[in-house]
Structure formats: structure tokens, C-alpha cells
Amino acid sequence: MTRPSKALIDLAALRSNYLTARNLHGGRALAVVKANAYGHGAVPCAQALADIADGFAVAFAAEAFELREAGITKPILVLEGCFDPNELLVAHKANLWVVIHQESQLRALETAPIDAHSIRVWLKVDSGMHRAGFALEDVQTAYARLEACPSVASITLMTHFARADEPDSDATAKQINAFHEATASLPGDRSLSNSGGILAWPTARGSWARPGILLYGADPLPVKPEISTNGADSMPRGAAQLTQNADQPLNQAYQLKPVMSLVSEVFAIRTLEPGEALGYGGTFVATTPVRVGLVAIGYADGYPRVAPTGTPISVGGVLTRTIGRVSMDMLTVDLTDLPQASIGSPVECWGKQIDVNQVAQQAGTIAYELLCNVKRVPKVYQN
Numbered sequence: 001m002t003r004p005s006k007a008l009i010d011l012a013a014l015r016s017n018y019l020t021a022r023n024l025h026g027g028r029a030l031a032v033v034k035a036n037a038y039g040h041g042a043v044p045c046a047q048a049l050a051d052i053a054d055g056f057a058v059a060f061a062a063e064a065f066e067l068r069e070a071g072i073t074k075p076i077l078v079l080e081g082c083f084d085p086n087e088l089l090v091a092h093k094a095n096l097w098v099v100i101h102q103e104s105q106l107r108a109l110e111t112a113p114i115d116a117h118s119i120r121v122w123l124k125v126d127s128g129m130h131r132a133g134f135a136l137e138d139v140q141t142a143y144a145r146l147e148a149c150p151s152v153a154s155i156t157l158m159t160h161f162a163r164a165d166e167p168d169s170d171a172t173a174k175q176i177n178a179f180h181e182a183t184a185s186l187p188g189d190r191s192l193s194n195s196g197g198i199l200a201w202p203t204a205r206g207s208w209a210r211p212g213i214l215l216y217g218a219d220p221l222p223v224k225p226e227i228s229t230n231g232a233d234s235m236p237r238g239a240a241q242l243t244q245n246a247d248q249p250l251n252q253a254y255q256l257k258p259v260m261s262l263v264s265e266v267f268a269i270r271t272l273e274p275g276e277a278l279g280y281g282g283t284f285v286a287t288t289p290v291r292v293g294l295v296a297i298g299y300a301d302g303y304p305r306v307a308p309t310g311t312p313i314s315v316g317g318v319l320t321r322t323i324g325r326v327s328m329d330m331l332t333v334d335l336t337d338l339p340q341a342s343i344g345s346p347v348e349c350w351g352k353q354i355d356v357n358q359v360a361q362q363a364g365t366i367a368y369e370l371l372c373n374v375k376r377v378p379k380v381y382q383n
């Protein structure tokens with residue numbers, strides 16, 4: 001038997017989530033496939049979306065070149081823009097759209113030897129995140145300089161939210177207002193929303209959305225306590241939120257489909273006697289007989305080592321918990337109440353049965369990081 005651990009990637013779910021995101025936002029949507037499509041594989045994901053997506057977004061130019069080499073001809077926006085004037089020339093040759101978020105990029109564009117009206121730029125406005133982008137008071141000048149650049153074919157105004165995933169904070173409303181005020185007199189397309197903005201901020205609609213985590217079926221909004229109590233609950237979170245949080249600023253139901261299922265199998269079983277400690281550090285000590293399943297996946301595959309005893313995991317489609325420390329290549333699960341579980345029983349770490357957000361919460365992180373970190377296991381694509 002070969003090692004049974006895999007990341008199953010459901011491309012139909014990816015396509016469905018893209019359409020959900022675009023329908024919720026309206027207008028057009030760039031599918032964000034940076035960081036190897038959040039760990040799902042940038043080329044296969046972009047190819048699966050190529051006929052329906054309005055375009056793609058990546059973090060830096062090399063990520064876009066990989067997509068071009070794989071035959072992706074749709075627009076690709078480079079979210080961090082170019083790192084130097086030379087890269088700008090190569091990006092232009094690859095017909096990429098580039099973000100301009102600071103003075104050095106603006107200067108590179110002004111002096112670049114490229115044809116008239118041949119490059120589309122997105123001018124990034126810092127509306128309050130204070131990470132990248134032109135200050136509100138500098139936007140008019142930056143825009144005017146771009147307009148004066150012969151090479152510029154069009155200018156889209158964009159901003160990015162620091163707290164879109166916090167529906168109860170007024171920070172996003174402030175950013176939206178600041179962005180609109182600073183750009184009111186300027187023509188052109190607008191792009192405000194990442195996934196959190198699409199879901200929670202109907203006032204942040206622009207011409208273009210930039211959904212990332214939504215595409216992969218992980219809800220960026222806070223896990224609701226009434227849903228999080230049952231790790232195996234397969235109820236779509238969006239539908240649940242709509243009925244249970246009718247006061248949230250959501251105007252439509254949404255149903256996200258998890259794209260990645262990180263799966264393996266039980267490959268050994270033992271029973272711990274009371275007093276016996278399990279695994280590295282002996283952090284779990286049996287007080288009663290405990291039936292332990294050994295699962296062929298560990299932190300070298302991207303399962304978080306910090307996930308404590310009690311992290312939800314499913315065995316044979318039934319919810320149970322991890323016990324003891326996660327090792328590099330293995331982890332251990334509690335089979336005491338799963339007498340039907342045996343060697344070869346399928347295990348899902350996260351995916352269709354276990355919400356990746358719940359594992360992330362146990363590990364003190366976010367779904368984004370867990371998904372991006374998946375490695376070593378083969379990816380198996382399903383249409």
C-alpha cells in the first residue's frame with residue numbers, strides 16, 4: 001500500500017464558488033490565485049476557471065508568468081506591482097495588469113520604454129489599512145501623473161480592507177467612505193472588495209471584485225458559536241448565517257463549497273491503558289482505556305503541529321478528535337467511540353465534513369494559512 005494521504009481538489013466547487021462570489025458582488029471578478037491558489041495549485045485552478053473568470057490576480061509577476069506559460073490568456077493583475085523597472089518591462093511583454101502603489105513604481109512607469117496605450121494599471125489607494133497604497137491626499141496627483149503617461153491604457157482605482165472580516169467593526173465603512181471621497185472626481189473602474197468585503201459589505205461594490213479565500217470555499221467571516229459546536233456539521237455556513245444572523249449586512253444567501261479535502265487513512269490501531277502517555281511529550285495520558293488510530297499525515301504535510309488534543313477530525317465519516325501531539329508524518333485520533341473504525345478507515349482532516357476554519361481556530365490561525373501550507377501530499381484534481 002502506498003501512503004494514502006492526498007489533497008483532493010474539487011474543481012467544480014471552485015467554479016461554483018467563483019460564480020457565487022461574482023453574483024454576490026455584481027460586475028466582474030478577478031479570481032485571486034496567488035500563493036499557488038492558496039495551496040490548491042495555481043495552474044490547474046486557473047485552467048478550471050479560465051472559461052468563466054473575468055481575469056485573475058496574483059501577488060507578484062513570477063506567479064503570473066507561470067500562468068501565461070500554462071496558456072492562460074485572460075487578464076492577470078499583479079497585486080504587489082513590479083519590484084523594479086526591468087520587471088515592469090517583462091510584465092508588460094506578458095500583457096499583465098499592474099498595481100501601482102508607490103512612488104518608485106510610478107516613476108518606473110513614467111520612464112518605461114513601452115508603447116502608447118499598452119498597459120493597464122490599477123492605482124492603489126491607502127484608505128486606512130496603512131500597508132500599501134498612495135495616501136488619500138496624494139491620490140489626485142498620482143492619478144494625474146498616470147493619465148499623463150503615454151503608455152497607460154486605462155486606470156482602475158483600487159483599495160484594500162484591513163478588517164472586512166469583522167462585520168461589527170466600523171473600520172471598513174470608514175475605509176469605503178475615505179476611498180469614495182478621495183476618488184469622487186476621478187473617472188474609471190473601481191475595485192474595493194476582497195472576500196470579506198463581498199460577503200459583509202454591500203456598500204463596497206465596485207466594477208471589480210477580488211475574491212480569494214471565498215473561491216476555495218472557506219468563509220472568512222467569524223465562525224458563529226451555534227455552528228462551531230459541531231465539527232461534522234455539514235450545513236452550509238452561508239445559509240445558516242442568513243437565517244441565524246438576519247441583522248448581518250448580508251443581502252443574499254450564499255453557499256460555499258469546500259474545494260480542498262485533506263484526507264488520509266488510519267494505518268495502525270492500538271489501545272492505551274490507563275496511565276499510558278501518547279506520542280511526543282506525552283501530552284495525552286489515558287485515564288480510561290483509549291483506542292487510538294494512527295493516521296498517515298503530519299506537520300510536514302501542512303497539518304498544524306500546534307493543533308491541540310480535541311481538534312475535530314473525521315474517521316469513516318464520523319466526527320472525532322485528535323489526541324496527543326501532531327508528529328512530522330503522523331497524527332493520532334481517538335477511536336474509543338468508533339468501534340467500526342479499522343485499519344484503512346478514511347480520515348478527513350478538513351474538507352467536506354470538517355470545516356477548515358474550525359481546525360484553524362483550534363490551531364490559533366486562519367484557514368488561509370492552513371490551506372497555503374499544504375505540501376508533500378499529492379494533489380488529486382476532480383472535475
Ligand SMILES: *Cc1c(COP(=O)(O)O)cnc(C)c1O
Binds near residue numbers: 195212
Ligand atoms: C489576497 C488579496 C485579495 C484576496 O483576499 P481574500 O481575503 O482571500 O479574498 C484581494 N485583494 C488583495 C489586494 C489581496 O492582496
